[in-house]
Amino acid sequence: MMRSIKRWQCAAAGVLTLGSLLAISASAVAADAARPVTFSKDVAPIFQAKCQECHQPGSIAPMSLITFQEARPWARSIKERVATRQMPPWHIDRSVGVQKFKNDMSLSDDQVDTIVRWVDAGAPQGDPKDLPAPKPISADNGWKGERDGYGPPDIVVKSSEYNMPAQHQDVWYRPMADLPLTEPRWARMVEIRPRSLKARKTIHHSIAYLVLNNDPEAVNTGTANGPDRRGNTDDDIVNRRPQLMEWAIGKGYDLFRPGTGKLLLPGERIAWDQHIHAVGEEIASGSEIGIWLYKKGEEPKKRSYLIGFTGIDRSKMLDIPPNSMAMTEGFTVLKENALIENFQPHFHLRGKSMQVEAILPDGSKQVISYVGNFNFNWMTNYIYDDDAAPLLPKGTVIHVTAWYDNTKANKNNPDPDQWVGYGDRTVDEMAHAWMNVVYFNDAEYKALGEERKAKTVKTTNDEKQQ
Numbered sequence: 001m002m003r004s005i006k007r008w009q010c011a012a013a014g015v016l017t018l019g020s021l022l023a024i025s026a027s028a029v030a031a032d033a034a035r036p037v038t039f040s041k042d043v044a045p046i047f048q049a050k051c052q053e054c055h056q057p058g059s060i061a062p063m064s065l066i067t068f069q070e071a072r073p074w075a076r077s078i079k080e081r082v083a084t085r086q087m088p089p090w091h092i093d094r095s096v097g098v099q100k101f102k103n104d105m106s107l108s109d110d111q112v113d114t115i116v117r118w119v120d121a122g123a124p125q126g127d128p129k130d131l132p133a134p135k136p137i138s139a140d141n142g143w144k145g146e147r148d149g150y151g152p153p154d155i156v157v158k159s160s161e162y163n164m165p166a167q168h169q170d171v172w173y174r175p176m177a178d179l180p181l182t183e184p185r186w187a188r189m190v191e192i193r194p195r196s197l198k199a200r201k202t203i204h205h206s207i208a209y210l211v212l213n214n215d216p217e218a219v220n221t222g223t224a225n226g227p228d229r230r231g232n233t234d235d236d237i238v239n240r241r242p243q244l245m246e247w248a249i250g251k252g253y254d255l256f257r258p259g260t261g262k263l264l265l266p267g268e269r270i271a272w273d274q275h276i277h278a279v280g281e282e283i284a285s286g287s288e289i290g291i292w293l294y295k296k297g298e299e300p301k302k303r304s305y306l307i308g309f310t311g312i313d314r315s316k317m318l319d320i321p322p323n324s325m326a327m328t329e330g331f332t333v334l335k336e337n338a339l340i341e342n343f344q345p346h347f348h349l350r351g352k353s354m355q356v357e358a359i360l361p362d363g364s365k366q367v368i369s370y371v372g373n374f375n376f377n378w379m380t381n382y383i384y385d386d387d388a389a390p391l392l393p394k395g396t397v398i399h400v401t402a403w404y405d406n407t408k409a410n411k412n413n414p415d416p417d418q419w420v421g422y423g424d425r426t427v428d429e430m431a432h433a434w435m436n437v438v439y440f441n442d443a444e445y446k447a448l449g450e451e452r453k454a455k456t457v458k459t460t461n462d463e464k465q466q
């Protein structure tokens with residue numbers, strides 16, 4: 001409705017100001033607005049661009065959205081998922097926090113509007129001659145990084161496989177693997193994937209820890225947050241066994257910003273931590289990590305550390321009573337100046353919303369990101385644009401607020417009558433924000449801040465000149 005009013009206004013303005021010549025094109029515009037939206041002309045190009053990567057035979061989604069015949073039976077469900085912004089799985093709130101991302105897969109408001117109008121009009125096919133040229137189908141277990149144009153990974157390290165029986169309790173499978181390196185190298189991008197399409201069904205998460213080999217450069221990441229239940233502090237955990245990457249259902253790759261990366265040393269090994277879930281058929285389950293390296297001579301200066309900023313005060317218990325909502329908060333002080341590269345909220349089945357806020361040393365607050373409709377099937381990783389990635393002074397407190405829904409309104413809730421506490425099983429709960437962090441000394445921090453200021457001034461001036 002909004003849209004047709006806007007069109008009508010522009011058409012009217014055209015007629016009034018420029019006379020009959022424009023009246024012709026104005027009526028063409030009006031005719032275009034009145035023309036029914038069809039699958040072939042309007043919807044297929046959107047599905048091609050934003051849906052088919054997952055919605056094609058053999059990929060992770062339950063149905064293909066390539067042909068009209070395949071898509072038509074799903075029309076109602078498509079409208080619902082698209083209008084509520086559950087699909088594509090990009091759930092970050094569009095009204096607060098950082099809004100520029102490197103891997104944004106969301107639909108524009110216009111695209112949502114087109115799909116909704118198509119369904120409301122009875123989901124017509126239109127003229128198949130209007131269809132866009134078909135996109136090649138890659139129905140394999142391909143690397144997302146390769147599909148996005150980064151080429152194949154330079155190194156692939158596989159975990160051994162665990163034969164998950166058809167019925168079984170959840171398993172945490174933790175084998176070791178060697179890193180095939182003879183000299184220090186820097187990773188610029190990493191991607192974990194299940195070893196096969198079948199294994200995709202069983203693996204909830206997979207973490208590759210780097211088992212350090214007397215790393216001389218290991219630094220204090222400055223995020224110590226008090227001892228955990230086992231008496232470890234974050235510093236111990238991070239310094240002894242930093243994470244190379246965490247992957248969970250629905251996640252793609254981690255791309256480090258230019259000039260930053262993960263240092264890999266010869267002799268280091270990968271310790272896997274894979275959470276495997278039985279799905280009614282026996283499946284050989286395991287993961288592999290693809291590593292894209294910086295070219296020699298182009299090594300970055302800075303390391304990026306994957307930190308799980310807690311959303312739970314660890315001195316208290318997580319306590320989610322049956323049939324209720326709950327909220328917890330976690331506070332972590334940044335001991336060094338830091339740049340935050342991405343946000344990936346992590347919960348289990350009762351997770352509902354997560355907000356990350358920075359409380360600056362001067363007391364002011366800044367929302368970094370908020371996801372209001374978290375969905376357990378989607379551990380989406382929101383990678384900030386280089387210029388939008390939050391740059392924070394030391395002393396900033398990262399405040400993570402987590403909300404849980406243990407009622408029957410939560411479609412992922414296996415049993416709202418259960419009490420839920422903290423734990424590793426999918427039916428237990430946890431909450432943290434995975435973020436890659438790069439630390440800067442005061443001089444570097446100042447220089448980076450000034451560089452950004454100069455850029456903002458330049459873009460504002462450019463915009464004014466247009």
Ligand code: HEC
Nearest residue numbers: 050051054055060061062074077078081082087088089377
């Ligand atoms: C990153 C992969 C991915 C992308 C991109 C994606 N989907 Fe999905 N979609 C899935 C998966 C996996 C499921 C099943 C799990 C779920 O429901 O979340 C799904 C479920 C759905 C469902 C629900 C099906 C049902 O059972 O009722 C609809 C409808 C849907 N997607 C439509 C779309 C549309 C339309 C687009 C593009 C605008 C899209 N999806 C983009 C992976 C994807």
